[in-house]
Amino acid sequence: MAHAMRNYMEDVVEHTLKLILPDLDVCKCEICQMDMMAYALNHLPPKYVVTPEGELYSKLAELVQQSEVDAEVALIEAAKVVSKNPRHNRKKG
Numbered sequence: 693m694a695h696a697m698r699n700y701m702e703d704v705v706e707h708t709l710k711l712i713l714p715d716l717d718v719c720k721c722e723i724c725q726m727d728m729m730a731y732a733l734n735h736l737p738p739k740y741v742v743t744p745e746g747e748l749y750s751k752l753a754e755l756v757q758q759s760e761v762d763a764e765v766a767l768i769e770a771a772k773v774v775s776k777n778p779r780h781n782r783k784k785g
């Protein structure tokens with residue numbers, strides 16, 4: 693069976709962003725969400741796991757829980773940075 697290597701912090705950050713986004717005072721467009729995820733991932737240590745292709749690593753849920761706090765801290769910092777320097781023009785009106 694083919695296996696794939698992936699950085700599960702990507703899943704953690706994406707999952708955590710969805711949870712806390714309603715509470716963040718930041719533009720919630722796709723560009724800013726991706727910028728926040730990129731910023732957070734650049735400030736978090738990558739956590740690579742090898743999974744059978746197409747399957748979720750069985751320990752992933754457990755690992756995600758353990759890393760959610762770290763991801764939340766990084767995303768709150770990311771929201772501050774992105775809201776100060778949005779990649780696009782501020783909304784008109």
Ligand SMILES: [Zn+2]
Pocket residue numbers: 719720721722723724725778780
């Ligand atoms: Zn935006």
